[in-house]
Amino acid sequence: MSQVYVFTQFGGPETENLIDRPVPQPGPGELAVEVRAAGVTPADWKTRSGRYGTDQPLPLPMGHELSGVITAIGADADGFAVGDEILGLAAPGHGAFAEHTIVLAVDAVAKPEEISFTDAATIPVTAAAAYDATHQVELEPGQTLLILGAGGGVGLMAAQIGRVHEFTVIGIASESKRAVVESAGATFIPAGGDVAARVRREAPAGVDLIVDLVGGDALHEVADLVTDPTRIISAADPATAIELGGAGLRRTPEAMAKITSVIEYGLVDPHVSALYALERAGEAIAAVENGHVTGKVVLQMLHTAAS
Ligand SMILES: NC(=O)c1ccc[n+]([C@@H]2O[C@H](COP(=O)([O-])OP(=O)(O)OC[C@H]3O[C@@H](n4cnc5c(N)ncnc54)[C@H](OP(=O)(O)O)[C@@H]3O)[C@@H](O)[C@H]2O)c1
Numbered sequence: 001m002s003q004v005y006v007f008t009q010f011g012g013p014e015t016e017n018l019i020d021r022p023v024p025q026p027g028p029g030e031l032a033v034e035v036r037a038a039g040v041t042p043a044d045w046k047t048r049s050g051r052y053g054t055d056q057p058l059p060l061p062m063g064h065e066l067s068g069v070i071t072a073i074g075a076d077a078d079g080f081a082v083g084d085e086i087l088g089l090a091a092p093g094h095g096a097f098a099e100h101t102i103v104l105a106v107d108a109v110a111k112p113e114e115i116s117f118t119d120a121a122t123i124p125v126t127a128a129a130a131y132d133a134t135h136q137v138e139l140e141p142g143q144t145l146l147i148l149g150a151g152g153g154v155g156l157m158a159a160q161i162g163r164v165h166e167f168t169v170i171g172i173a174s175e176s177k178r179a180v181v182e183s184a185g186a187t188f189i190p191a192g193g194d195v196a197a198r199v200r201r202e203a204p205a206g207v208d209l210i211v212d213l214v215g216g217d218a219l220h221e222v223a224d225l226v227t228d229p230t231r232i233i234s235a236a237d238p239a240t241a242i243e244l245g246g247a248g249l250r251r252t253p254e255a256m257a258k259i260t261s262v263i264e265y266g267l268v269d270p271h272v273s274a275l276y277a278l279e280r281a282g283e284a285i286a287a288v289e290n291g292h293v294t295g296k297v298v299l300q301m302l303h304t305a306a307s
Pocket residue numbers: 041042043125126129148149150151152153154155172173174177191192213214218235236237249251288291292293294295
């Protein structure tokens with residue numbers, strides 16, 4: 001048997017639970033993976049809340065992004081071998097917050113030796129989303145990227161990618177995140193109050209792209225700063241971005257491999273700020289659901305043979 005963290009009712013965290021299940025076996029196109037680490041994302045609690053629908057069978061395993069070691073390979077899962085270290089997305093219904101899970105071969109990338117399992121687990125959802133958010137609209141070096149929610153997992157990665165491309169990066173976050181946002185190469189602007197006026201003082205001609213990781217009123221407050229409203233890209237609140245003339249984040253299949261290379265070469269860092277054991281998954285999810293984490297929260301699975 002193998003442990004997996006699930007919820008048994010859509011809604012609040014009360015029905016989250018660590019349960020045993022048989023070690024999952026791979027079907028066609030699938031990889032069986034011994035999970036070493038899993039990134040905690042807002043999508044975990046949003047899925048549990050029912051925001052993405054309530055038609056999946058319960059109990060539903062939690063977690064989306066992970067790293068681990070392949071233990072078995074299904075038919076037609078080309079390009080991988082047993083023992084390979086990978087990062088990838090948990091296959092639907094299998095969960096990343098688990099000792100063992102299933103990953104579709106098309107949703108997996110070889111983990112470079114240079115990247116730890118912990119950092120690799122932040123790539124499939126979070127770093128890949130930051131890559132897409134900073135490439136959906138192409139900017140030129142020297143143009144200005146404004147990141148709303150710059151201190152979280154996607155925001156810190158997006159800021160660093162922006163600096164790799166030599167954009168001028170302005171990051172809005174709470175005061176407690178000033179140092180980490182500045183360490184990512186961004187000019188820090190504290191959230192709240194007259195935030196738009198503070199950004200305007202930094203960028204009198206406006207900004208060339210807004211990457212939004214917060215949405216709602218906070219996005220409304222800064223939207224006028226962008227020179228062209230089609231250059232508002234929101235990962236957090238596509239409806240508000242569209243209302244303002246922008247767009248929701250479009251995910252691409254290439255992003256996972258591309259940002260893996262950027263991390264491998266040490267150009268950016270996933271900023272893992274907190275590690276939890278699988279037994280404490282509930283606390284880790286609650287920390288992210290609280291909405292004010294710095295960087296990434298990651299679960300580490302302790303296997304007897306783990307390196
Ligand atoms: N579509 C996709 O594929 C995709 C993929 C990844 C993420 N997302 C979405 O993108 C959003 C961000 O994800 P994430 O992983 O970066 O979340 P996260 O790690 O929880 O970070 C969110 C950040 O926003 C900050 N924040 C909250 N209110 C703010 C405000 N008014 N002004 C400035 N900052 C504020 C929070 O901290 P402080 O308030 O303390 O500054 C926190 O650091 C989520 O909605 C997530 O669901 C979508």
